[in-house]
Amino acid sequence: MAISLLNPKAEVARAAQALAVNISGAKGIQDVMKSNLGPKGTMKMLVSGAGDIKITKDGNILLHEMQIQHPTASLIARASTAQDDMTGDGTTSTVLLIGELLKQGDIYIAEGLHPRILTDGFDKAKTKALEVLDKIKIAIEPNKENLTDVCRTSLRTKVHQKLADVLTDVCVEAVLALKSQDKPVDLHMIELMQMQHKTETDTTLVKGLVLDHGSRHPDMPKRLENCYILTCNVSLEYEKSEVNSGFFYKTAEERDKMVAAEREFIDQRVKKIIELKKKVCAGNNKSFVVINQKGIDPMSLDQLAKEGIIALRRAKRRNMERLALACGGVAMNSFDDLSESVLGYAGVVYEHVLGENKYTFVEDCKNPQSVTILMKGPNKHSLDQIKDSIRDGLRAINNALEDKAVIPGAGAFEVMANKELMQWKDTIKGKSRLGVIAYAEALLIIPKVLATNSGFDVQETIVKLQEESRINPEPIGLDLVSGEPINPKDAGIFDNYIVKKQIINSCSVIASNLLLVDEVMRAGMSSLKG
């Protein structure tokens, strides 16, 4: 799906200087991404020539979908997607900030400032900005309310508010279910399962596991209660180990004998399961479910079905771990030591059929440490969009847990850092001060674009914010509904600390490199001449 940017070759011809090329590339990608930023940004729907649809508001995903030809733009794109790989957020801001640093820097370079001195200033400003960030950060308890705030802020920049709030609850509940004292949360233990029906807001959290397959035997129960769960990775299918050569024929008898021997081997395994089932389910109302990572062939299924056992084959590798966490029990790699103690428990196990697809719900687990987010949606692209959003939401929560802190959003950090840098610049000697000024100015791109995307006048808004900030020591952000200054804390608008930190770090480095390219190029030319 193409959003073609400027053609680099034509660009080179027009702008002789490398810096100009870089700036135009940065501007090109900035223009595409600008409208994404914040909860009032524009959703993009990309329709391919064959009719495939991708809907997204996420900078990272958009960058992956774009065909970027301009070398600078593609460098910025890579830097920004790397940002997302690390923290799961902040791609759009990264693109905007790099572009703006180049633009502000260029003004001074055009006036004759040496790029080196400028980037020196950037470097100083960056260090100072990180100090401001640490000052503005708010330590939080990892409780439901705090996690909800940061997750909601993130999700409302991805999907409609109504849906964002549904997904926020689901994400927060999911992480809280996994969280045990002080141990880091492994987000892989949250299964994300898509089901194509109903609508997006029917997305729910299942306190257990949903598997994307069902039993493959007509006589197996479709629903069982009070279930022992045997999780295993043991082949229950006949795989012939002997071969028929095309050259040397075996008699039918010989062949049958071999088959029988192999079969017997598998039957023994099935018998072990059945024995255990009989032992633990005798005289009570308990039932038995086998979930196997390996195959189970029809003959084995048949024997298990006769005992009223639900048996699933070829479960995801990761579900072995998830099942143990959700239901308890131990995933078995052999049946040598089968006993009740290796079994897990689920209150109910049932199958749900949807067209060609079957789903098995393993629910009502005692204290599940692995859960499933069951995503609903009318079509593939909306399901994909939800999945992308949920990933973002989960990472926002996880970042907050790891940071044990958040920062006020809505441009508050940028306004505050701009103010403090402008005060601090007077202590800087020499021309690198100009770099600090450029940096401070560039930061404002975030509140500016937030304002633009909400339809407010940029200059007016920025002035208001700066005035309020001058008299008010609290963080000051932009209320996107009224266009007035607010304290983001009061509105519950919080961003991740680590995301902002990464943005500050990576943007300064990349912008500096791009600004210095000009110098490098000129050095190269002169050495050629000499």
Place this chain on the structure above:
Amino acid sequence: MTNTQEILTLQFGHYANFVGTHWWNLQETSFQYNSNTPSEINHDVLFREGHNSKGLVTFTPRLLLVDLKCSLKSLPTEGELYESLPDIAHYSGVNWDENKLDIRKEQKQHKNEFQQDIDNPKTLQQFSQKKYNLEDSTEVWSDYLYSRFHPRSVNIINEYQHCNKETPFDTFSLGTELWKTDFFQEDFVDKIRNYTEECDHFQGFHVLTDCTNGFAGLSSSCLEDIRDEYDRKSVLVFPTIPSFFPDNEYKTDREQVTSIMSDSTRVINLLLSFNNFKQHSNMFSPLCTSKDGWRQPGESRQFYHVNYNFKLPYHSSAILASALETITLKYRLKSNTFSTMDLYADLTANGRKAVATSICLPFSFNCDAYLIDCLDQWEGPLYQSLTPRCTIGTNRVMQHLTISGISESKIKKPYNFAGKQKDMPAYKYNSVKEMLEYYLACTTYATASHVTAVEKPLTVKPPYPDIFDKIIGSDGNVNMNPRSDNTIIESVPVLAGLHSGTELGEMLESLHSEARKLKIARFHQFTIERDEYEECLNDILTFKEEYEDSYLI
């Protein structure tokens, strides 16, 4: 309950997909839905039955294919078999404010006449009787794709764009890196599992893969994972090599340098992937319609009664697909219990996992002649090798051949009218299988040949290219008079084989000696250390040695 042993096909890369497309087409155009004579072939081995959202029964290839962004042209990723294309007019607004929606539409991809015809129920019935000139309208494989895929079949890599010279997907290392992304680790691996979970007697994998570009690394990594998860399943790999690389037609010195570099890169990719296939497959057979395969594909192989344009992947891949269709019949027949594992037992003794593929396409003889005469008068080799740098010998070879399309009545004259035929020792054989085995026994030395005969010929009507001589008639026989321009060839007899012999050692040796000349450190797109590369070279050398001592059985 049937005992079909299902196979999952994986296709990696654009040329592999060209081959695969022809292969699926060959099969589907031969389906007879209302026939009284049940098919000899068990299509459930390679296809799966399902039903779409409207509850209609579907029968689609059990297939996962991978290609790069922009390689599909008019084919939607999910296809339209299960659900019609999403209608953007029906955007619900649940997801975002409607007035803050920026719709960016690419220009609609034009469908060629063939695609239009098979899309339209009115013209669908006649497509196989029409000439389409797909040579001109084929840019990508989906242009001549007749099969309709399951929504999970097509997997498009977003990171690299088809034919983009700025960011080429051209090295093994790029492929192994890509395999580590969630797209493969989670989604693709899950799709493999979804397919295998459906199977009652899953047999294993067919893997068709490009092996001169990044897909070499991607498929190699995939095989490693498959070995891990499906340890006892069969893995049969067909590395495919195009018979033409556009960069080989350089005009300037600079282009020549680039082309030589590309040839070297391809050699490294081949070396690394062959070494991987040797470890992680049960058997592999490199395929190319040109003789040399690497450095440059070289002179194209000639087949009796065939005129093809080696520069067109649409043509060369059709020949490779015909061979695949034919050799795999061996374990896709309803009548036998032969499986891929049995094939390996015969062909890969002593670790000789590389085998050669051959074809005689078409296996045509005069419309009034008999197989016995045809074999009697045959000059030169019966089949052509499709494996590069490998001439299939007649000395100490283990081989499995499949012949299809020769009916019992065409074996020999009936006794009362046989005349001189009766004097031939071969006359005593009554089946195609026996007669061909006898012929092979007479023309080879210390060679074990196993023949499978299938009555049904190879269906070559459109979209298969018209690559046959004018004297081949619509039934695939050699006629006295050239066929008219608008005659469509329906089907042709064909012979194809898999062969294991010392000649494969020569192929490996040639690859080794080319690869050894290259200084890996100079190819910085490869993230492989010198030691590792040396080790790989050594492994290939050891592998080659497996073919040296001429033991038999």
